Amino acid sequence: MKPLTLSLLTALFVAASPLQADTIATGDLGLIIERAKGSVLLVDQSERATLARIEGLGDLSHASLVYSPDERFAYVFGRDGGLTKVDIVTRTIANRVVQAGNAIGGAISDDGQLVAVSNYEPGGVRIFDADTLKLVADIPTDSKTIGLVDAPGRRFVFTMWDTGETWIADLSQPDMQITKITDMGDRPYDALITANGRTYITGLFGEDGLTALDLWDETPEPIRVLPNYGRGQQEMPVYKMPHLEGWALTGSEFVLPAVGHHEVLWVDADTLQETGRTQTYGQPVFAMARPDGRQVWVNFAHPLNDTIQVIDSVSKDIIHEFKPGPAVLHMEFTPRGHEVWLSVRDAGKVMIYDTRTFEKLREIDADSPSGIFFTARAHRTGL
Amino acid sequence: MKPLTLSLLTALFVAASPLQADTIATGDLGLIIERAKGSVLLVDQSERATLARIEGLGDLSHASLVYSPDERFAYVFGRDGGLTKVDIVTRTIANRVVQAGNAIGGAISDDGQLVAVSNYEPGGVRIFDADTLKLVADIPTDSKTIGLVDAPGRRFVFTMWDTGETWIADLSQPDMQITKITDMGDRPYDALITANGRTYITGLFGEDGLTALDLWDETPEPIRVLPNYGRGQQEMPVYKMPHLEGWALTGSEFVLPAVGHHEVLWVDADTLQETGRTQTYGQPVFAMARPDGRQVWVNFAHPLNDTIQVIDSVSKDIIHEFKPGPAVLHMEFTPRGHEVWLSVRDAGKVMIYDTRTFEKLREIDADSPSGIFFTARAHRTGL
Numbered sequence: 026m027k028p029l030t031l032s033l034l035t036a037l038f039v040a041a042s043p044l045q046a047d048t049i050a051t052g053d054l055g056l057i058i059e060r061a062k063g064s065v066l067l068v069d070q071s072e073r074a075t076l077a078r079i080e081g082l083g084d085l086s087h088a089s090l091v092y093s094p095d096e097r098f099a100y101v102f103g104r105d106g107g108l109t110k111v112d113i114v115t116r117t118i119a120n121r122v123v124q125a126g127n128a129i130g131g132a133i134s135d136d137g138q139l140v141a142v143s144n145y146e147p148g149g150v151r152i153f154d155a156d157t158l159k160l161v162a163d164i165p166t167d168s169k170t171i172g173l174v175d176a177p178g179r180r181f182v183f184t185m186w187d188t189g190e191t192w193i194a195d196l197s198q199p200d201m202q203i204t205k206i207t208d209m210g211d212r213p214y215d216a217l218i219t220a221n222g223r224t225y226i227t228g229l230f231g232e233d234g235l236t237a238l239d240l241w242d243e244t245p246e247p248i249r250v251l252p253n254y255g256r257g258q259q260e261m262p263v264y265k266m267p268h269l270e271g272w273a274l275t276g277s278e279f280v281l282p283a284v285g286h287h288e289v290l291w292v293d294a295d296t297l298q299e300t301g302r303t304q305t306y307g308q309p310v311f312a313m314a315r316p317d318g319r320q321v322w323v324n325f326a327h328p329l330n331d332t333i334q335v336i337d338s339v340s341k342d343i344i345h346e347f348k349p350g351p352a353v354l355h356m357e358f359t360p361r362g363h364e365v366w367l368s369v370r371d372a373g374k375v376m377i378y379d380t381r382t383f384e385k386l387r388e389i390d391a392d393s394p395s396g397i398f399f400t401a402r403a404h405r406t407g408l
Numbered sequence: 409m410k411p412l413t414l415s416l417l418t419a420l421f422v423a424a425s426p427l428q429a430d431t432i433a434t435g436d437l438g439l440i441i442e443r444a445k446g447s448v449l450l451v452d453q454s455e456r457a458t459l460a461r462i463e464g465l466g467d468l469s470h471a472s473l474v475y476s477p478d479e480r481f482a483y484v485f486g487r488d489g490g491l492t493k494v495d496i497v498t499r500t501i502a503n504r505v506v507q508a509g510n511a512i513g514g515a516i517s518d519d520g521q522l523v524a525v526s527n528y529e530p531g532g533v534r535i536f537d538a539d540t541l542k543l544v545a546d547i548p549t550d551s552k553t554i555g556l557v558d559a560p561g562r563r564f565v566f567t568m569w570d571t572g573e574t575w576i577a578d579l580s581q582p583d584m585q586i587t588k589i590t591d592m593g594d595r596p597y598d599a600l601i602t603a604n605g606r607t608y609i610t611g612l613f614g615e616d617g618l619t620a621l622d623l624w625d626e627t628p629e630p631i632r633v634l635p636n637y638g639r640g641q642q643e644m645p646v647y648k649m650p651h652l653e654g655w656a657l658t659g660s661e662f663v664l665p666a667v668g669h670h671e672v673l674w675v676d677a678d679t680l681q682e683t684g685r686t687q688t689y690g691q692p693v694f695a696m697a698r699p700d701g702r703q704v705w706v707n708f709a710h711p712l713n714d715t716i717q718v719i720d721s722v723s724k725d726i727i728h729e730f731k732p733g734p735a736v737l738h739m740e741f742t743p744r745g746h747e748v749w750l751s752v753r754d755a756g757k758v759m760i761y762d763t764r765t766f767e768k769l770r771e772i773d774a775d776s777p778s779g780i781f782f783t784a785r786a787h788r789t790g791l
Contacts (some may be wrong), residue, residue, distance in 0.1 A: 177744065177746070222700045
């Protein structure tokens, strides 16, 4: 296959060549949070290159972002309550408001018209017009508000740390409807929604287990999950609560980073029953499935956060382990899973790996990088 | 919620306003095949508007296309063997080759570097460099070749109508490896791969049932599916073979448009056993799940092709039926499912509907429209 060999060399050369100035389509771009600098790096996934640094986003410790449906605008949620609209086409800040004292993440509606932010101080959710960032709805909750996600039908779902309630805000009609579900458990600390928008699951800090809601039910009721499992079972200090956003769906199973334990749990997606456990190197922070679901990549809490383990989702065995460097904070797969980008904060690098050969393909300089977000997220629910 | 009411009005106005000239983000764009004219319409999903017509693509009867990872280039596979690379940023044809006498679709590798086309005449698969459209590999099969899909790991999977073999071409190494699976059944006419790239399923023309492969197996073996079901069971003429690309995955079930019958079949995705049937208005051509899986939209073969039925995936009941117009050929959902676009060929219109209220939101003029393809497909396997 000589022509093929040549084409591979060509392909490699293209990947290594300097970025063409005419890169203007946005489907393979992404933003990387530089948490200390208050800036984001605009990157090109295909070129494995940095395009620009955009500064002035405030306090980006524990920051996240969502994308507009056209993959042009990013809405960055800062810890300081700042909501910054970044234009990745012009590479500038299009708009910025400080909407609260202390925020903890946000979401964008399925039609791309509404951006919601959940706040610690004051507690509650505020909803903004995605075009203007004008306040559209203010929803006080008298509680720290966590686990905010978008759901199909112009809805947002979020949960109250203090009161253990989950609220569903439906903005499909001019008059917003709010459904309140009580008894979700003691001090929910995070939540996720499945990619189809059907199942919402909260992690609990104050008691064992988790709580799920079937959003397809007319009147969703709390469903207890793994009621005998959780932080209450063990005495080791919890260095860092695992991120439920990190839950992976592999075929018909979820992978749950265990709270405080050195293991991940496998849970049947239909029955929500435990189907297995895999012992890990440390306390998992993210357990993320490659988009095809065949591998799960796990990073760990301090002081074991220099290591990545890769688990085969069929055998549930660890098939690869390596040390990218100090403080691996986040992972992002390319949309079809052939490569993965890792933030290695204390190395000041983002490292790019082939997910099949595990070969390192590239390092990109970044200032204390944390979250990596590719624009393909624009097309998915709950990200 | 007065502010909300205002924001809705604003949103509607924005949707109706003329498109800004500087819009070059490509995340919410799409192409619509104009089969008679040999042209494609570039459309903006958020604006619900046409941006441009690009002509000169040859015979586009039964045409399909795939997108580059950056959502800039479309590779259009024409019936006449033409492979046309369309630049949706410059709105021009970037390159075009006539690579065979009669083609039947194509695919793009997970890394976006290789474009494959399957051919009737001469039979076989040809693989091209996505940048240059130079031939990279030629794979003669001595058979009409159908059901070509991409699989993770720089692989392509395709099936032979005449010999009933499925081949897996692995281009992850400089020397291409081909794995041949025999005994897939009598005259496979189409195939699909599940969104995770694990299961490949072929429909059979010459015998009942279908045949599946688990691509995660080291040595995949044919798995018979619904062996007692198929065209052999009935005498009504088959007006049009259903499109397996139209298979819908709703939660844990597939929906299969029945061959020659006025019904769709529900199949458990894990066990591949039948779980139910829903009687329909006509012989289904596409049975497509809304991205959240809660609804399945079905169109029908001539002469009943003026009608759409919507099935609830939980109750399996038909919850809505309407007649968009003569010859509804294709459907495409927005990536998060809030709207759907329908090609109504003989009305010369593409019609856009809200998938929850079923309200018609817009009509767009198009010349004999058939396939509708949004750029979000770039990020998915098997599309």
